[in-house]
Amino acid sequence: MIDLKLLQKDFDTISKKLTRKGVDATLLAQLKEKFEELKVAKTAFETLQAAQNAMSKEFGVYKREGKDISELKARVDANKVKIAQALEIQRHKQEELEKLAMAIPNIPDDDVPDGEDEEDNVEIKKVLTPPTFDFTPKEHWELAEQNGWIDFERGVKLATSRFSVGFGMGAKLERALINFMLDFNAKRGFEEVSVPEIVNRRALEGTGQLPKFEDDLYKMEGQELYLIPTAEVPLTNLYQDEILKADELPKKMTAHTSCFREEAGAAGRDTRGMIRQHQFHKVELVTIAKPDESDAIFDEMVACASDLLTALELPHRLVTLCTGDLGFSAAKTVDLEVWLPGQNTYREISSVSNTRDFQARRAKIRFKDGKKNTLVHTLNGSSLAVGRTMVAIMENFQKEDGSIDIPKVLHPYLGI
RNA sequence: GGAUCUUUGGCUGAGUUGGUCGAAAGCACCGGUCUUGAAAACCGGCGAGGGUAACACCUCCCUGGGUUCGAAUCCCAGAGGGUCCA
Numbered sequence: 001m002i003d004l005k006l007l008q009k010d011f012d013t014i015s016k017k018l019t020r021k022g023v024d025a026t027l028l029a030q031l032k033e034k035f036e037e038l039k040v041a042k043t044a045f046e047t048l049q050a051a052q053n054a055m056s057k058e059f060g061v062y063k064r065e066g067k068d069i070s071e072l073k074a075r076v077d078a079n080k081v082k083i084a085q086a087l088e089i090q091r092h093k094q095e096e097l098e099k100l101a102m103a104i105p106n107i108p109d110d111d112v113p114d115g116e117d118e119e120d121n122v123e124i125k126k127v128l129t130p131p132t133f134d135f136t137p138k139e140h141w142e143l144a145e146q147n148g149w150i151d152f153e154r155g156v157k158l159a160t161s162r163f164s165v166g167f168g169m170g171a172k173l174e175r176a177l178i179n180f181m182l183d184f185n186a187k188r189g190f191e192e193v194s195v196p197e198i199v200n201r202r203a204l205e206g207t208g209q210l211p212k213f214e215d216d217l218y219k220m221e222g223q224e225l226y227l228i229p230t231a232e233v234p235l236t237n238l239y240q241d242e243i244l245k246a247d248e249l250p251k252k253m254t255a256h257t258s259c260f261r262e263e264a265g266a267a268g269r270d271t272r273g274m275i276r277q278h279q280f281h282k283v284e285l286v287t288i289a290k291p292d293e294s295d296a297i298f299d300e301m302v303a304c305a306s307d308l309l310t311a312l313e314l315p316h317r318l319v320t321l322c323t324g325d326l327g328f329s330a331a332k333t334v335d336l337e338v339w340l341p342g343q344n345t346y347r348e349i350s351s352v353s354n355t356r357d358f359q360a361r362r363a364k365i366r367f368k369d370g371k372k373n374t375l376v377h378t379l380n381g382s383s384l385a386v387g388r389t390m391v392a393i394m395e396n397f398q399k400e401d402g403s404i405d406i407p408k409v410l411h412p413y414l415g416i
Numbered sequence: 417g418g419a420u421c422u423u424u425g426g427c428u429g430a431g432u433u434g435g436u437c438g439a440a441a442g443c444a445c446c447g448g449u450c451u452u453g454a455a456a457a458c459c460g461g462c463g464a465g466g467g468u469a470a471c472a473c474c475u476c477c478c479u480g481g482g483u484u485c486g487a488a489u490c491c492c493a494g495a496g497g498g499u500c501c502a
Binding site: 039042043045046047049050052053055056057058059060061063069072073075076077079080243364373 | 435464466472473474475
């Protein structure tokens with residue numbers, strides 16, 4: 001959630017920044033107005049309540065002194081009616097405000113480039129040179145089937161489209177990658193955590209998936225429980241509603257989980273292969289940080305994911321997302337795109353975001369900043385999406401006969 | 417599953433004939449005095465959120481309802497924990 005006090009204090013600046021992200025300025029004006037209305041309603045209610053409390057205290061005095069209380073009681077009863085009304089108004093305003101506020105995305109950082117969509121993302125740098133082939137490189141689904149690694153049809157049989165099954169090396173490679181990534185991240189100071197893959201509504205509100213993106217999630221029937229779309233949700237919400245000690249920060253965490261996505265808005269896109277699946281493995285990085293250290297940690301996380309790709313000998317590039325491509329909760333995001341020879345293009349394999357205090361405000365994660373409680377900054381990034389890493393390995397390490405080499409760093413993990 | 421007890425601030429733990437209780441006390445923690453330094457001792461501070469320039473003020477004693485002018489204290493439901501029975 002954005003800082004409503006800030007919006008009130010400096011409306012022009014905030015609305016200018018959010019307009020860059022395509023937020024309607026009139027919506028913001030509405031939000032500001034609601035915020036002010038709520039304050040008025042609250043003050044009205046609290047004033048009445050204060051009067052009520054004061055009068056109630058007098059009862060004790062009257063009784064002790066043996067005075068008649070009928071006049072006092074009449075006053076209190078009259079006030080009570082007013083309180084009920086004031087409370088109702090306040091509740092209503094509160095609801096309206098929350099509905100509006102929870103749907104407003106984060107404010108982009110000033111150095112985020114303007115733009116409409118992924119076409120306008122800005123490349124930072126390329127790492128490693130894409131391999132050249134003296135034959136036409138195949139796409140991963142062809143290689144996966146030819147090597148017997150992935151069975152797409154049987155995945156569909158078991159569940160529905162966008163599910164697949166790994167066999168033999170196709171299954172082992174997945175496990176090797178997960179272990180390799182977790183170990184790699186641990187060496188960079190990220191503590192391994194094992195978290196639930198089902199979370200409640202409150203957690204998803206904390207990180208910003210709800211209430212706006214309910215359609216992207218798998219929900220347990222009849223319960224307020226959801227399958228996680230990313231480990232970012234449980235990891236970030238671990239400290240929901242807590243006040244951390246300053247010396248506990250930063251909390252650098254990594255976790256492997258399955259991720260579940262409905263992919264409602266992705267009809268027709270990436271229908272072949274395993275680029276866009278309903279269920280996939282991912283190793284995630286999350287950091288809870290003090291505001292003044294979050295920029296440095298952001299760079300660390302980007303470097304961690306990039307170095308992981310380099311260790312796997314996978315050519316990739318880093319791009320800064322433009323305002324139009326920036327996610328709901330992010331103030332700034334750097335995507336890592338891996339080179340896919342079969343598709344002759346770079347495709348997203350990791351996304352590292354700094355949400356600043358946006359999630360912290362929703363999830364109420366704070367730390368003792370001297371005497372004060374201050375909202376933390378939360379950062380998240382994939383390192384990496386496992387399925388897409390397998391895709392990248394298949395396409396980059398393919399040979400003319402369709403066989404596939406395995407990156408050297410994975411050999412110990414595969415007993416070769 | 418049945419019976420019964422229990423649920424308080426970072427922890428321990430008072431507070432149940434409803435009214436100066438946001439809550440005693442101890443520990444922990446922070447600041448100070450003392451000390452060459454530390455410990456001990458002594459003095460002071462010390463829950464959270466909202467609100468304010470700062471006060472005032474409002475809310476919070478597992479959760480949600482209710483009774484009442486007024487509830488940590490009474491009633492109902494739920495959740496967690498303990499003990500006994502099965």
